[in-house]
Amino acid sequence: MCDRKYAIIGTGALGGFYGAKLQQAGLDVHFLLNSDYEHVSQYGLIVESKDGDFTLPQVNAYNDVTKMPQCDVVIIALKTTQNYLLSKLLPPVIKNNGVVLVLQNGLDLEPEIAQIISNVNIIGGLCFLCSNKVGQGHIRHLDYGQIVLGEYILNYEAAGITNRIQQIANDFQNAGIAIELTEDLLLARWKKLVWNIPYNGLSVILNARTDELMADSYTRQLVEQLMYEVAAGAKSTGRIIADSFIQTMLDYTVKMKPYRTSMKIDYDEHRSLEVEAIIGNPLRKAQGAGVFLPQISCLYNQLKFLDNRNKH
The missing domain is CATH 3.40.50.720 (NAD(P)-binding Rossmann-like Domain)
Structure with missing residues (x-):
């Protein structure tokens, strides 16, 4: 024992x-x-x-x-x-x-x-x-x-x-x-962000569960674009995420039970959102390496607005 x-x-x-x-x-x-x-x-x-x-x-x-x-x-x-x-x-x-x-x-x-x-x-x-x-x-x-x-x-x-x-x-x-x-912990953390950044962020901004984001062709495309930006962020720190991994994450979410993300639950309960750890830190890491991630930057700014407004 x-x-x-x-x-x-x-x-x-x-x-x-x-x-x-x-x-x-x-x-x-x-x-x-x-x-x-x-x-x-x-x-x-x-x-x-x-x-x-x-x-x-x-x-x-x-x-x-x-x-x-x-x-x-x-x-x-x-x-x-x-x-x-x-x-x-x-x-x-x-x-x-x-x-x-x-x-x-x-x-x-x-x-x-x-x-x-x-x-x-x-x-x-x-x-x-x-x-x-x-x-x-x-x-x-x-x-x-x-x-x-x-x-x-x-x-x-x-x-x-x-x-x-x-x-x-x-x-x-x-x-x-x-x-x-x-x-390789850094690679594992970036791979988790391939899922976390799009679904946590969009679930709050668009007031949607994972199944709703995947059922609509426009939001599904947005999820995919965000995933590829996360991969670009990973690459800026010397870590490679294969396209096949992105496809796996999309397939996995389609099969998943309808899910309200942790960030959406925090938002609904008027708790502070984990915007910095999940979105701000990866964004700054990539920017420090000279790589700009426009979609993730847009997501970050919208979430900061919603988070601040939600606390009052």
């Missing part, structure tokens, strides 16, 4: 789901909560899942990071709009030479962590998960669940598959979570 301690920073639809799966598999998991703290300390977590429902009547719940034990692996599952909190949240809970596992969408997240805390190893994770929080301590898992993991090294140098990442992958696999390991 593994004696690694896990901390979940952000027990929402994603952190709550993966953390609960790890605990159900017998791992020692500690959950940082905000609004759900009282409820979860009393009643635990409920997970409704296409892979089988389960309840954890007792979990290690905290609303103060300084009361948590130091953990070997700290999973960041907050929205990137809350990353300004990490300089307070991370140092008390991570062991020296521990692992920070960043399960967030977007680009250039790992370098931010490296600036906050130095004596740790950083792993980036890209989650392909349809899951929603439907009540206090209550998560509904609709589809998928796979995570792509890659080790972060300064400037996103390709890192290979380390023993450390393999151990964490094994913990997740033992908990019934499909894992794929990548030697």
Whole structure:
């Protein structure tokens, strides 16, 4: 039995789901909560899942990071709009030479962590998960669940598959979570953006689900144009995304259950949108390399307007 301690920073639809799966598999998991703290300390977590429902009547719940034990692996599952909190949240809970596992969408997240805390190893994770929080301590898992993991090294140098990442992958696999390991985290992050930039952005601007965007020939064409711009952005950082991958993403979305993206849910709930991590950072990265992405730039400006107006 593994004696690694896990901390979940952000027990929402994603952190709550993966953390609960790890605990159900017998791992020692500690959950940082905000609004759900009282409820979860009393009643635990409920997970409704296409892979089988389960309840954890007792979990290690905290609303103060300084009361948590130091953990070997700290999973960041907050929205990137809350990353300004990490300089307070991370140092008390991570062991020296521990692992920070960043399960967030977007680009250039790992370098931010490296600036906050130095004596740790950083792993980036890209989650392909349809899951929603439907009540206090209550998560509904609709589809998928796979995570792509890659080790972060300064400037996103390709890192290979380390023993450390393999151990964490094994913990997740033992908990019934499909894992794929990548030697090139930067390429994996750009590939995820091929889906995230068009569907998250357009779902908010056009008030549409994924199936509606794919059913209309005009918006489908727009999705495809945005995907090719993401590939141009990737190329500006020395990463190549094949045309066949873009086609696969289009086909995959057509077959997917009608889906309201995470950015659309945030917009509907009047929460801050993850515009910078998902769209602003890739745009600036490409511009820094002398490549202008006009459609993505247009998307970015519209989302900034809607996000600002939606907060008032």
